[in-house]
Amino acid sequence: MDTGSEFPPTLPTLFSRTLRGRSDRTALISSRETLSYEALDRRSNALANALVDAGIEPGDRVATALSNRLETPVVDIAIYKAGGARLPINPSLSTREITHMLTDSAADAIFCEPPLVPDINEVTTDNSLRCVADAAGPPDGWHTLADLEQRGESGMAPAVTVDPDSIGGHFYTGGTTGEPKGVLYSQSCLSANLIAHLAQLGFSESDTGLVSTPLSHSGGTFLQSGLLAGGTVCVQRGFDVEQLVEVVTNHDVTWTFLVPTMLYRLLDAGVTGDDVPSLERILYGAAPMQSDRLREAIDRFGPIFVQFYGQTEVPNLITTLDRRDHARAVENGDDRLLRSAGRPCPFVDIRIVDPTTGKEQPAGKRGEITVSSPYSFDRYHGRPDETEQVLRDGWVHTGDIGKLDADGYLYLLDRLHNVIVTGGLNVYSSDVETVLGDHPAVADVAVIGVPHEEWGEAVHALVVTHDGESIDESALLEFADDRLAGYKKPKSLEFVDELPTTPLGKLDKQSIRDRYWDDRDRRIG
Structure with missing residues (x-):
């Protein structure tokens, strides 16, 4: 380059x-045409x-x-x-x-x-x-x-x-x-970010990629990175399991990017590595992935997965959990590692700070994730006060709660605004979601705080069960009994067919919260 x-x-x-x-040389392929x-x-x-x-x-x-x-x-x-x-x-x-x-x-x-x-x-x-x-x-x-x-x-x-x-x-x-x-x-920020993608993901001119997520977001960045490497990129108008397998097979695709819901659909359709033997990397991110389904995916396709964590203010590459990490986690039976977001990318520094005092936290202690990077955003458009709040002394305050372990792996725990304050105690929704999600009948779960006259907020869970599975409220709460402190246990459960998502496949907790808080003057307890 x-x-x-x-x-x-x-x-x-x-x-x-x-x-x-x-x-x-071929640059782009679609179902209708090819572009050199x-x-x-x-x-x-x-x-x-x-x-x-x-x-x-x-x-x-x-x-x-x-x-x-x-x-x-x-x-x-x-x-x-x-x-x-x-x-x-x-x-x-x-x-x-x-x-x-x-x-x-x-x-x-x-x-x-x-x-x-x-x-x-x-x-x-x-x-x-x-x-x-x-x-x-x-x-x-x-x-x-x-x-x-x-x-x-x-x-x-x-x-x-x-x-x-x-x-x-x-x-x-x-x-x-x-x-x-x-x-x-x-x-310079966008240029540095694209070059970081090349360095971190290892794209080369011998690669053929497949992008089926919107090109208006991360999919577009991966596509541009694949082109800068000199490879070929296939563009799929939308995600479809059969079409994905067909494109991978016909064009010897070596990498693709999928959000977790897409991976779940591949797994549910029974697709295995034998169906897509040319795939060397499956990039995933943009939303949390359930660890049991990630283990299932690794069993099906092998340790070819690369997880990335980023946000709009620091595009895509804050941390990565690379293929070697996935392989080591499987070899050692380390489910904890599979639940991490990986280690900081080159040229990225991460600090965990107390959200109130700003004091840096030691390894293992929760706090707000802050990031320094050459590809951090410049500012918000027309919002100087919010820029000043988020971008302080060169550090982006992500609004995400997390912790670093002794080996430098980052664990994402929650969003600051998703912390439920019930009776003066903090409950991280991800803690509750992890426990409920471990039940074999549960396919997906979202936990929010809902208004409560006495405690300010009460823990409420929306649960999606696997097809053909059923569980009643009392059995699921009993399952959580010895896994969660009393104040963290859901005070109410709601079984739903699916959880709302944004056009990018991310869980839309805002729309869930709106159902319970729209008639309230305060949006927190």
């Missing part, structure tokens, strides 16, 4: 230099020129509400080459959420799927560059991708000068704790 003497390089430099000279590196470079150059010709300047926000299609990475790379700030939006979000992101960011340009055009017309102006994918005849004031590519065709990327400290990315948090916040990253 040639990046010249500048390090970390700006995004235009990083992508222009690394994509150049790979001629007819030469075509990817040429088409992204053309779109970048069209953006610059339309008045896009370094740092201008360019939103992409695009699905998993080959055009999406072409557009993303074009934005980088033009010096713009990429603003990815999951097109499956609600109209309200998409409207909020576009108006909050004051996006200068938007690329979107055809069904979103009417809503986006309501919140963008004629001064915005608007482009729709897959439209034979674009609406008034809109362009098609083909039209923009034709306008910008020149063979070379635009000659833009970009400050490494200028904004290269404008992402939004998942909104599971309230209104999504705009998170701004510098050019």
Whole structure:
């Protein structure tokens, strides 16, 4: 990967230099078409020129509400080459959420799927560059991708000068704790993060990846990293077990990224390593994975798993639990290690601090996880007070509760806002979820605090059982009797068919809490 003497390089430099000279090697594959590196470079150059010709300047926000299609990475790379700030939006979000992101960011340009055009017309102006994918005849004031590519065709990327400290990315948090916040990253931050992915995950030009999670989030970063390594990446429009097995088999896929719910569906469908023999790495993260199901996955596929922990403010790579860790855990029967999030990535420092005093905590003691990294976010968009609260003296205060063991492995215990205060005592919902989740009949569980007149909050559990399994409330509470202190035991249980999740597959505890707290002035006990 040639990046010249500048390090970390700006995004235009990083992508222009690394994509150049790979001629007819295959870069991207979908169910409909294949794109070579030469075509990817040429088409992204053309779109970048069209953006610059339309008045896009370094740092201008360019939103992409695009699905998993080959055009999406072409557009993303074009934005980088033009010096713009990429603003990815999951097109499956609600109209309200998409409207909020576009108006909050004051996006200068938007690329979107055809069904979103009417809503986006309501919140963008004629001064915005608007482009729709897959439209034979674009609406008034809109362009098609083909039209923009034709306008910008020149063979070379635009000659833009970009400050490494200028904004290269404008992402939004998942909104599971309230209104999504705009998170701004510098050019050097995003570049360092992509290079860290290459170093930590070991992608190479001989690899073929498969991405079926939204390209607007972690999936897009893994895809871009695979391209920077010189490999091939298959793009799946959405997750489907049969299609995944077919793509892996047909294209000798060596790595893929899955959220835990996707892994569970693979396991429930009976897929084994024999069905996907080329797979060398299964990356997983974005949500907790039950340790018994992880053991089952390792039994089926072997110790080929890599867990990562990150958040929007420190993308993807705060810690990793690599393949060697998974293998060692299986060899030693160490379930404790499988429940960890791994060790800090290179160039990442972690401190566990008391959330009240800020004092650093010793190994084994709980506290808030704080992170220092060259790819930490720059600031929140338009929220200086929240920036000051989260980013202090170069350390990101994650809002996650955790602990480090003596060997430096990180254990994620809860979110600060998920701590239940009942009768003046703190209950970490993850402690209760772990115990209830160990019952063989329980497939999934979420624990929250609900209003209680005497204690402020009471522990409440929502439980999903495995298909064909049943258990009554008294039996499950009895199971927890000698495993939880009395004040930690659920005071009520609710059996449900499924737990609500965000579009990224993360448990949406905010929506669960809203059912119980919406009519309350205070959202904590």
